[in-house]
Amino acid sequence: MTDPAAGLDPESLRGLSEEALDERLRAFANARGADALPALSRLAESASERGVRRAAKRALYRLSQRGVAAAPAPPPAPVVQRRAPRAVRAWLSGIDGSGSRAVWILFEGPYGGGLLCSLILNDIVGITEVAGGDITKRRLEAELASLRAAQKLPWVQTDPARAVGLVAESLQIHRERGTSPPSAFGRWQPFFTGVAAPEPPPAPVADADRLARSDELLGLPELGGWFLDPETVQSDALEIQETRQSRLVVSDQIKAERQEAILTRVIEREFAPEARRRWARRLAEMAWIFSATDRPEQAANASAAAAAFAESDAAPLRHPLARALAQRALELAGEVSAGRLRAADVSRKP
Numbered sequence: 001m002t003d004p005a006a007g008l009d010p011e012s013l014r015g016l017s018e019e020a021l022d023e024r025l026r027a028f029a030n031a032r033g034a035d036a037l038p039a040l041s042r043l044a045e046s047a048s049e050r051g052v053r054r055a056a057k058r059a060l061y062r063l064s065q066r067g068v069a070a071a072p073a074p075p076p077a078p079v080v081q082r083r084a085p086r087a088v089r090a091w092l093s094g095i096d097g098s099g100s101r102a103v104w105i106l107f108e109g110p111y112g113g114g115l116l117c118s119l120i121l122n123d124i125v126g127i128t129e130v131a132g133g134d135i136t137k138r139r140l141e142a143e144l145a146s147l148r149a150a151q152k153l154p155w156v157q158t159d160p161a162r163a164v165g166l167v168a169e170s171l172q173i174h175r176e177r178g179t180s181p182p183s184a185f186g187r188w189q190p191f192f193t194g195v196a197a198p199e200p201p202p203a204p205v206a207d208a209d210r211l212a213r214s215d216e217l218l219g220l221p222e223l224g225g226w227f228l229d230p231e232t233v234q235s236d237a238l239e240i241q242e243t244r245q246s247r248l249v250v251s252d253q254i255k256a257e258r259q260e261a262i263l264t265r266v267i268e269r270e271f272a273p274e275a276r277r278r279w280a281r282r283l284a285e286m287a288w289i290f291s292a293t294d295r296p297e298q299a300a301n302a303s304a305a306a307a308a309f310a311e312s313d314a315a316p317l318r319h320p321l322a323r324a325l326a327q328r329a330l331e332l333a334g335e336v337s338a339g340r341l342r343a344a345d346v347s348r349k350p
Helices: 004-008 018-046 050-065 137-150 160-177 183-192 208-212 214-219 230-245 252-270 273-292 296-310 320-337
Strands: 087-093 100-108 114-122 126-135 155-158
Touching: 004 018, 018 050, 087 160, 100 160, 114 137, 114 160, 114 183, 126 137, 126 160, 126 183, 155 160, 155 273, 160 183, 208 214, 208 296, 214 296, 214 320, 230 252, 230 320, 252 320, 273 296, 273 320, 296 320
Parallel strands: none
Antiparallel strands: 087 100, 087 155, 100 114, 114 126
16 A cells, blocks of 8 residues: 555645645545644645645645644744833033033943943034943943043033933934934934934023123133134134234224224124024023033023024124124134134134
8 A cells, every 4th residue: 555645745746636636635634644734734835836735725624624733833922122221310511612512321221230322412513422331330430520520611410311302403413414423323323213302492581781791701711612713704814914914004993993894794794593593502501501500690691692692683793792702713813824823723613
């Protein structure tokens, strides 16, 4: 008697009629019972001929009618959505003259450790520097102490959500400019997925008396680098030098009027609406920094200056701080032209 199993070689089944296939597979199933299930299942799933696959499925069906069926496949493992690590602490520096600030964000790490993300954010170009990694609590405290000792700008702790939102804001700048963060940000990208940029801080209340004193802010050590980029006013500075050194017999009053006209031109050109919004935001952020470091008077002056820049019909010519920022830039550009300063040392480009 022929062994029914011999007929299950797919090649031996090729070309058989539907009736012959049914007979052969029925005989195989009857002879093997449950042991026939693996071979029949392979034919039903992967036989090259459609007729063989259909005959194998009918044989499996007949076995199932007799109560012989393969055990159900185990359910797929549930998909566990891994949430992004939670930000638990954060620190911000003040803002320098290029619009940059340092941000540290500590995320929860595995086994009770932490992950420190260190960034430099700029309000014109976005994220400029990225570093960080695993860190222990002891190492973090040592790094913080070292940073506070060396940092020229104020360094204050803040709500982690605020810091995460500022990073999201920088990512929005990259999208608008069609640029990308540094490649080192790739490992941190999932930490900020789905985070929206924060709403701008509420507009401060204008105060004429405080605004009149806003130029005093440039005397603070942390705002010593605040001025317009000297490169943008280089030609204006040369024109002022030519006016001062002119051999024409003109009165000091006329020279002063010419210099004032040049300063006016610089202020009107460099404080267009977008620039005013940027300076308003920088000042509002510094007002928050001053408040966080217990300097209410400086905070009030910065708030008043921010309010004046933020007004839709702002007149920068009447803004003391705008005038001081432009005047300082012209003076530095003149020093560069005279060879007493290097352009790279005073550049405000991020």
